Amino acid sequence: MASGAAYSRFVDRKPHELLWRRLSRLAGLAEGALSDQERSMIRQTCAAPGEVPAGAALYVEGEPLKKPGVLLAGWACRLRLLSDGRRQIFDFLLPGDLFGHPLGPEPFATTSAVTLTTVSIAGTGCLWEMVREPDRFPGLVRALAVAQARQQAGLLDHVVRLGRQTAQERVAHLLLELGHRLDEIGFPLGTYVPLPLTQEVMADALGLSVVHVNRTLQQLKRDRLIETRATSVRLIDPVALATIADFRLPPGRPAGS
Amino acid sequence: MASGAAYSRFVDRKPHELLWRRLSRLAGLAEGALSDQERSMIRQTCAAPGEVPAGAALYVEGEPLKKPGVLLAGWACRLRLLSDGRRQIFDFLLPGDLFGHPLGPEPFATTSAVTLTTVSIAGTGCLWEMVREPDRFPGLVRALAVAQARQQAGLLDHVVRLGRQTAQERVAHLLLELGHRLDEIGFPLGTYVPLPLTQEVMADALGLSVVHVNRTLQQLKRDRLIETRATSVRLIDPVALATIADFRLPPGRPAGS
DNA sequence: CGGTTGGTTGACTGTGTTCAACGCATGTGG
DNA sequence: CCACATGCGTTGAACACAGTCAACCAACCG
Structure with missing residues (x-):
């Protein structure tokens, strides 16, 4: 993948x-x-x-x-x-x-x-x-x-995301999008990848408050879907995340090329 | 204008x-x-x-x-x-x-x-x-x-609209956008113009529930900012609406041409 | 007629916000 | 080396905006 x-x-x-x-x-x-x-x-x-x-x-x-x-x-x-x-x-x-x-x-x-x-x-x-x-x-x-x-x-x-998804779905969806884009430039999905975003930045992207972004991220960690270090994340279970977020891969990118 | x-x-x-x-x-x-x-x-x-x-x-x-x-x-x-x-x-x-x-x-x-x-x-x-x-x-x-x-x-x-505005702001902003686009094709701003949208359609556009769209529209009517007939609206006070919605005219359209 | 579609209203619930405080790391100037 | 400031993350309590559920109405239509 x-x-x-x-x-x-x-x-x-x-x-x-x-x-x-x-x-x-x-x-x-x-x-x-x-x-x-x-x-x-x-x-x-x-x-x-x-x-x-x-x-x-x-x-x-x-x-x-x-x-x-x-x-x-x-x-x-x-x-x-x-x-x-x-x-x-x-x-x-x-x-x-x-x-x-x-x-x-x-x-x-x-x-x-x-x-x-x-x-x-x-x-x-x-x-x-x-x-x-x-x-x-x-x-x-x-x-x-x-x-x-x-x-x-x-x-x-x-x-x-902004119009029809809950906070959890929004965060999961954004992480997946960034994960796949990073994968394209050499940071494999499922490993620790850079994520130099403060929670305030994520909040302003996702239309949420900083506090709620914080709680939502913690929930995802508790559910063992993601792990975070200083300024990097690991998507532990991209499939489960994709299910939560109703995430569909953008077309035009064959799986094994 | x-x-x-x-x-x-x-x-x-x-x-x-x-x-x-x-x-x-x-x-x-x-x-x-x-x-x-x-x-x-x-x-x-x-x-x-x-x-x-x-x-x-x-x-x-x-x-x-x-x-x-x-x-x-x-x-x-x-x-x-x-x-x-x-x-x-x-x-x-x-x-x-x-x-x-x-x-x-x-x-x-x-x-x-x-x-x-x-x-x-x-x-x-x-x-x-x-x-x-x-x-x-x-x-x-x-x-x-x-x-x-x-x-x-x-x-x-x-x-x-979806990320950072309240229900009232969203509705006002959308009405202004449509109002200005209709103005361009011959339905002057400030008059009754066609609006063939059900409240459900507006809800799905604005990321709100039908019920809340309904209440928000009623509020705008009570505040004498808009009037509605069967399938048309009149923006009574576009300026006040623009203030509420933080609406900015798209550029590239000179005012008096 | 009865059925449907769209709008309206009320009561209740809940997701997410706000406000406020605190912890912790980092940096800086005395 | 310490005092202080700053940026970012975390937590709790109270609140509000908007969602949900349900019922009802009016208009329209076959």
Whole structure:
């Protein structure tokens, strides 16, 4: 089931190799989906990564999206603030994820994005070329489109969580989603994997209070469904969790490839 | 403020003219954004509209999206069912809205879509051409991209409603969103506009129980914020509603055009 | 007519919130 | 090295918003 075990961890290798691997999978599962030109483009993009500290904004709601990028290491999230201070987190950006690309022809950010850990990013300039000259990079454009479609699908899952699931189901569902995404970048499902989220962050993502997230996590631990260490979790029984959460694997990812 | 008053109602005119008008606005606000070729394409698309009864599925989650279309009259919604029968509605399709277009290169529906009223649709075959030969219809492709970006933005609003707003705020926010979308197609904000939603449908959209939707609507009526008739509503005080709901107008729509 | 669909109301329950306090680790400056 | 502050997790008690269950009504329709 866990397909990522065969890969070394995303963060353990040279960034451009891993990014290439990931974009290839996104672009079409065939490893030859990207041209040599695109491959060198990726290398160039990763040449000078930048560091961003935790808690910094990658971009802000309403501002023009002028700096598309790739997350090479660390976590971030997309969110919106209400006028009275309430906060809603839409989704999380993990290593290998693209961000800051406009969806339509209107290049304005519909959310803000904030780093949750120290983060290493690449691509501020190079990826911009790609967006403006799509014909030269068909594989990359395809990978970008797939990534955006996935993000969209993730949003739909999130709506279901918030609209129709209980606290336990929400937490289980989110952990499974993150677990599977981490599995794809080299942290096998069922082992201890990084989860650099405070309970407050989880609360703001799941539409719950911090206190209730805390109690719900404790319940999952008591039921021997998960284990936690400092900033990592282990999903002890992903199948039982999936049953609780009504979790369905996203399509397009054959089990044994 | 209400910009739609200058237009006749979407459903009162010849479908292709109104669709052309709407797509022009989406494509770039300038009325000349669509070519003659595209205009005739639109006419051709609307030539043989089909009727679909209420409660029918336009497409089903997981199936390949082979029939893109346009809603010419009536309402529909996109939704997903949980395995135990719970239901979550993601958004609503109003006259003039496009549906069934794949987002990425993977042409599988991520939701189901169901009609809420009798519905008139067009484009099953013609729009498919457009998607396959985007170079011949640049304006239409642009309009489609803008429409999808808007739908995406609507989903973000929906996440905020479900995650961080109270029942009253949710109802007010949804009514405002629909009110503004109806305004765009010729039903001025502040007047009686059609709202063919049962309270159960609103409940499944807003993540509430039917009973609670009922009580919340009554409260809004008692506070003289809305009035309802058989299947229509009037937003008596949109400004007060917007304050309650922390509602922000989507950008890209100048106030007086 | 009786059946159905959608809306309304009341009483009761419960899931999740709020408020407040405390523990614990980490960091920092005197 | 200690005093203090800060961030995060944990716990308890009281409360409230919203859900559930059940009954009833009105309109519509075959």
